[in-house]
């Protein structure tokens with residue numbers, strides 16, 4: 126279509142190697158119409174929208190039914206109003222028959238922001254989050270495989286040393302036992318040193334206070350920053366939303382974060398049925414997980 130609208134052949138003009146020919150094609154579009162169209166195309170070159178629309182939840186949403194991302198898109202209603210949606214990509218692009226319904230951008234974004242702000246502002250919820258995260262940290266520390274190996278080697282070395290000592294006490298002493306004694310003592314010193322290093326690496330790095338501050342400060346940010354900082358992913362269903370929070374705690378190197386759920390309640394999300402102007406309320410279960 127774009128090429129047709131700028132093609133001078135419709136004016137009866139043909140250009141080749143800098144030469145202009147007007148006797149090859151008949152003119153089928155008057156020059157006035159052609160110029161008007163050119164002006165209009167030029168004006169629309171950078172798109173009609175002058176206001177940049179920010180989709181706060183872009184790249185954060187996943188469809189709970191088919192697992193595809195939920196992407197942002199816009200459409201024009203019958204009265205010419207531009208409406209922005211979040212729609213399941215699997216349903217839209219792959220026509221996979223997914224049952225996830227599209228949601229109006231403003232409703233979903235407001236609902237998510239309000240839910241986060243409301244829930245994390247409750248002292249009860251915050252205490253649950255902090256307690257849970259402290260427990261995760263302790264678990265991670267206990268489970269350090271390097272520390273486990275070092276501690277078990279230390280026990281073995283101590284046993285060997287004890288056995289050797291009782292042999293010496295019974296009068297069994299030779300150049301070999303003497304050499305072995307020194308080896309074991311050196312090994313024990315080395316192991317104790319490594320255990321200290323490993324313990325300092327894995328000891329609790331974030332205090333309760335720091336975790337609390339992390340969330341409190343995130344809540345004061347602008348919506349986009351707040352979402353970037355706090356939200357890892359949101360899995361959307363038609364009647365349920367699971368919000369995965371970012372945790373301030375470094376997760377284990379294998380990337381398995383041990384999340385926990387700290388909230389599961391019915392909330393109400395305003396939404397519009399078939400473009401009727403009054404928002405209806407839809408009951409939705411919200412599960413917040415770290």
Ligand SMILES: [Zn+2]
Pocket residue numbers: 188189190191192193213214215216223224225
């Ligand atoms: Zn889907």
